[in-house]
Amino acid sequence: MNTFLLVILTPFLFSLLLFSIGRQVFQRITLLASALPIFLFIYFVSLTPSIINGEVISFFTSWVPTLGIHLDFRLDNLALLFTLLITGIGSIVFLYTSQYLKGHQKLLRFYIFLSIFMGAMIGLVTSNNILTLFIFWELTSISSFFLISFNNEEAESRKSALIALTITGLGGLALLAFGVLAGQLTGTYSIVEMLQSPEVFYQHQYSGFLLVFLFLAAFTKSAQFPFHFWLPGAMKAPTPVSTYLHSATMVKAGIYLLLRFTPHFKDNNIFFLSLLIVGAITMLYAAINTLFKTDLKGVLAYSTIGALGIIVFLNGIGTTTAITAAIVFILVHALYKASLFLVTGTLEHQTGTRDITKLGGLGKVLLPLAIAGIIAALSSAGFPPTVGFLGKDLIYEATLSGSIQPALLTSLAVITNIFMVFAGLIVGLKPFTGKKHTSIGEVKKPHILLWAMPLTLALLSIFFGIFPQTVEKLFTHHIVPALTQNPSPHLALWHGFNLILLLSAITLVSGLILYLIWKPSQAKEKLISYIEFLSPKSIFIKLGKGFLSISYFLTRTVQNGYLRKYILVILIILTIVLGAHIIFSQGVSLSIINDIDPLNWKEISVLIMMLVSILFTVLTKSRLSAIVGMGFLGYTICLIFLFYGAPDLAMTQFSIDTLTVVLFMLVLFHLPRYLDFSIPKRRFRDAVLATSFGTFLAFTIIEIINETPEKITSQFYADNAYLLAKGKNVVNVILVDFRGFDTMIEIAVIAIAGIGVFALLKLYLKKHQK
Amino acid sequence: MKSIVLNTISKLLLPLLILFSVFVLMRGHNLPGGGFVGGLVASIAFILHAFANGLIETRKLLRIHPGFLIPTGLLIATLSALAPVILTGDPMMTGLWLEQDIPILGKIGSSLFFDAGVYLVVIGACLTIIFTISESL
Numbered sequence: 001m002n003t004f005l006l007v008i009l010t011p012f013l014f015s016l017l018l019f020s021i022g023r024q025v026f027q028r029i030t031l032l033a034s035a036l037p038i039f040l041f042i043y044f045v046s047l048t049p050s051i052i053n054g055e056v057i058s059f060f061t062s063w064v065p066t067l068g069i070h071l072d073f074r075l076d077n078l079a080l081l082f083t084l085l086i087t088g089i090g091s092i093v094f095l096y097t098s099q100y101l102k103g104h105q106k107l108l109r110f111y112i113f114l115s116i117f118m119g120a121m122i123g124l125v126t127s128n129n130i131l132t133l134f135i136f137w138e139l140t141s142i143s144s145f146f147l148i149s150f151n152n153e154e155a156e157s158r159k160s161a162l163i164a165l166t167i168t169g170l171g172g173l174a175l176l177a178f179g180v181l182a183g184q185l186t187g188t189y190s191i192v193e194m195l196q197s198p199e200v201f202y203q204h205q206y207s208g209f210l211l212v213f214l215f216l217a218a219f220t221k222s223a224q225f226p227f228h229f230w231l232p233g234a235m236k237a238p239t240p241v242s243t244y245l246h247s248a249t250m251v252k253a254g255i256y257l258l259l260r261f262t263p264h265f266k267d268n269n270i271f272f273l274s275l276l277i278v279g280a281i282t283m284l285y286a287a288i289n290t291l292f293k294t295d296l297k298g299v300l301a302y303s304t305i306g307a308l309g310i311i312v313f314l315n316g317i318g319t320t321t322a323i324t325a326a327i328v329f330i331l332v333h334a335l336y337k338a339s340l341f342l343v344t345g346t347l348e349h350q351t352g353t354r355d356i357t358k359l360g361g362l363g364k365v366l367l368p369l370a371i372a373g374i375i376a377a378l379s380s381a382g383f384p385p386t387v388g389f390l391g392k393d394l395i396y397e398a399t400l401s402g403s404i405q406p407a408l409l410t411s412l413a414v415i416t417n418i419f420m421v422f423a424g425l426i427v428g429l430k431p432f433t434g435k436k437h438t439s440i441g442e443v444k445k446p447h448i449l450l451w452a453m454p455l456t457l458a459l460l461s462i463f464f465g466i467f468p469q470t471v472e473k474l475f476t477h478h479i480v481p482a483l484t485q486n487p488s489p490h491l492a493l494w495h496g497f498n499l500i501l502l503l504s505a506i507t508l509v510s511g512l513i514l515y516l517i518w519k520p521s522q523a524k525e526k527l528i529s530y531i532e533f534l535s536p537k538s539i540f541i542k543l544g545k546g547f548l549s550i551s552y553f554l555t556r557t558v559q560n561g562y563l564r565k566y567i568l569v570i571l572i573i574l575t576i577v578l579g580a581h582i583i584f585s586q587g588v589s590l591s592i593i594n595d596i597d598p599l600n601w602k603e604i605s606v607l608i609m610m611l612v613s614i615l616f617t618v619l620t621k622s623r624l625s626a627i628v629g630m631g632f633l634g635y636t637i638c639l640i641f642l643f644y645g646a647p648d649l650a651m652t653q654f655s656i657d658t659l660t661v662v663l664f665m666l667v668l669f670h671l672p673r674y675l676d677f678s679i680p681k682r683r684f685r686d687a688v689l690a691t692s693f694g695t696f697l698a699f700t701i702i703e704i705i706n707e708t709p710e711k712i713t714s715q716f717y718a719d720n721a722y723l724l725a726k727g728k729n730v731v732n733v734i735l736v737d738f739r740g741f742d743t744m745i746e747i748a749v750i751a752i753a754g755i756g757v758f759a760l761l762k763l764y765l766k767k768h769q770k
Numbered sequence: 771m772k773s774i775v776l777n778t779i780s781k782l783l784l785p786l787l788i789l790f791s792v793f794v795l796m797r798g799h800n801l802p803g804g805g806f807v808g809g810l811v812a813s814i815a816f817i818l819h820a821f822a823n824g825l826i827e828t829r830k831l832l833r834i835h836p837g838f839l840i841p842t843g844l845l846i847a848t849l850s851a852l853a854p855v856i857l858t859g860d861p862m863m864t865g866l867w868l869e870q871d872i873p874i875l876g877k878i879g880s881s882l883f884f885d886a887g888v889y890l891v892v893i894g895a896c897l898t899i900i901f902t903i904s905e906s907l
Contacts, residue, residue: 647802655810728800754895
């Protein structure tokens with residue numbers, strides 16, 4: 001087995017292993033679980049030199065060849081950046097959680113889902129087949145659902161998880177549509193091979209659909225306006241989850257998808273323009289929102305949305321510098337935001353609150369944590385020599401050198417970044433300076449893992465800032481040419497005194513002033529809640545409620561639990577459809593064109609028996625005899641099947657009829673008496689309906705008989721039943737061989753029906769016995 | 771329903787009907803019959819027994835809860851569908867056949883096991899439904 005494939009499968013196998021060792025044992029060896037991400041991180045680091053030298057690690061094997069689904073994994077430079085982030089930050093989060101959730105009852109469950117998530121994420125960024133990419137994409141949504149609803153006793157958590165799943169699930173469906181459409185148009189499901197048909201992506205009649213589906217997928221996953229609102233809700237998850245999924249990795253999957261398909265859409269201006277507009281709206285909207293939050297994680301959530309907006313915006317500018325800036329900013333953001341999240345987590349762990357208005361003056365007690373927070377805040381603010389400075393510089397360089405509206409774009413970027421400076425300082429600096437709030441009691445020193453992990457990330461921010469060439473060598477130098485066909489610009493911390501430096505300084509100073517004068521408070525948070533009804537979230541929830549009430553209404557009217565009503569509705573609709581067909585279509589005749597045999601005495605006698613049993617059933621006054629009449633009718637139908645050469649059908653009908661009669665007998669004595677048996681109006685209505693349905697059906701059957709039958713399919717089965725499946729009974733061969741898969745699903749349905757009846761009745765009994 | 775005639779006959783009929791249901795199952799590939807009908811016939815056999823002797827007697831006779839037959843049947847059907855993938859590397863549900871015919875039984879192939887799975891699921895579901903309903907009344 002290929003090592004690369006094994007590595008991709010490892011997290012899934014690992015989660016199975018965790019599952020099997022059980023909760024008790026796991027509580028004692030939680031720290032060992034971190035071996036998984038660390039091992040994977042080392043593996044990907046060890047591959048780095050060869051990938052930088054232009055090698056591509058790949059694995060290919062057919063999975064479902066008829067559908068074009070292959071296990072096709074490809075680790076190139078772009079995928080490497082993401083795998084390093086996933087496993088690197090994964091290692092930090094795994095280690096951190098072992099302390100953060102120490103002794104938690106559902107710790108094992110947490111690690112199982114975290115492992116599955118990590119595997120799905122690695123699969124997502126290394127899949128070269130768009131359909132397997134879709135599968136991993138959905139897996140990340142599902143594991144995210146379980147991690148958001150981790151505190152599943154809280155209604156709010158469950159609701160947030162459901163909203164997140166709905167929104168990202170919607171995007172997942174769009175991704176499937178995109179994948180299938182792109183696959184059909186280009187003739188391949190391989191992302192790399194799709195590059196060979198560039199015309200599909202910009203001048204084809206369906207390229208508009210491709211764009212819409214791709215955008216839906218990417219924007220929902222990466223929380224772009226107006227789909228952003230699931231992300232603040234997802235903050236209900238434990239902080240390590242927010243760090244890992246909802247800031248550093250999963251929400252970047254949409255960005256990854258956009259970057260991955262940038263070469264495909266390189267000639268499509270609408271692609272870039274849409275990204276520019278959506279990214280700009282998202283970053284401004286989110287940046288302004290950070291002002292009005294008092295929950296640290298609320299601020300972080302909106303600043304994450306803002307950062308994702310910036311990356312999409314950069315991708316929309318689309319120049320070489322902009323793509324470089326986007327790549328660098330992915331790294332910058334992952335490092336400082338994960339660090340800030342972990343700082344927030346430790347603060348909450350130690351003080352029990354995340355309220356900005358209450359946190360302050362903790363710098364002395366939590367000194368190492370304060371250092372981590374401040375460095376991360378500086379990187380977020382773009383202060384030299386952190387890597388954030390590098391990122392901010394590149395952003396301004398990209399907006400200034402872009403071809404469309406450089407002045408406008410630059411000012412948008414500056415405004416957004418001012419708010420980002422503010423957000424970074426609020427989270428990274430505010431809790432550690434000023435006076436301690438009275439409501440916070442004695443604060444204990446945190447466990448080493450709780451401060452060392454955010455500090456590691458913060459120090460990495462400085463490391464990459466001082467050595468920008470490592471970023472260039474490892475990532476941008478190779479990724480950018482692959483995405484834009486142009487060599488990447490040289491990265492350096494110092495560019496001399498120029499406009500960009502001036503803009504950086506303006507951003508920093510304005511952000512600092514904003515931080516000093518604007519104090520978040522409950523009153524301000526309330527202010528924004530007045531216009532909450534206009535937000536996409538409220539609109540979405542209203543839509544959802546409307547949808548629910550429509551389906552409640554439909555269920556109440558159509559599925560009202562009375563079997564006779566169901567049958568009535570079905571028959572009415574069928575009668576209308578058949579009747580409309582008979583009345584409106586031309587050329588329906590009562591005469592039979594095709595030759596059929598005249599009736600013989602056997603058939604006539606069966607018909608008479610049928611009529612008699614029908615009349616008997618309808619007219620009898622007792623239920624028992626009605627059932628006997630129905631059973632008799634069933635047996636006469638068996639006879640008809642037998643005469644026309646369908647012994648299989650006859651046998652089945654015979655057995656089913658017997659069973660039905662038995663079932664009726666069982667419940668018969670317990671049914672209420674015929675109460676409304678003889679309401680003449682209702683009987684009349686039923687008679688009219690039954691007669692007209694029967695008449696229209698008869699017309700339809702005559703029409704069917706007059707058609708010359710198409711025999712290709714049945715001929716194929718008849719010819720090949722013995723040759724291919726070694727059976728002489730064609731019906732049975734179809735059931736167990738040609739259409740065996742249908743039978744498989746049918747027996748699953750039978751099984752569900754059996755279990756359903758059992759569960760319903762037994763539960764009902766138990767409830768009533770109490 | 772206590773009737774000596776029905777009582778005696780049902781006890782005699784039960785093994786015969788079950789044998790018949792297996793016969794219907796086995797001949798299905800070449801002649802009218804198959805797992806579905808076979809399963810129904812076997813269910814009728816047990817229900818007849820329950821009618822004559824009471825549900826408790828039939829349950830004793832069965833030893834296991836009929837519900838267990840459902841997953842067993844599904845498992846057999848799934849395994850027979852997956853057998854080609856595991857054994858020969860062919861796509862799912864490809865028919866596999868023994869080279870030699872087995873006396874009396876005739877040709878044995880993976881589809882027979884698939885049908886046996888159907889047979890068990892049908893018995894399991896039918897008996898579960900009918901037993902549950904008659905118990906809960």
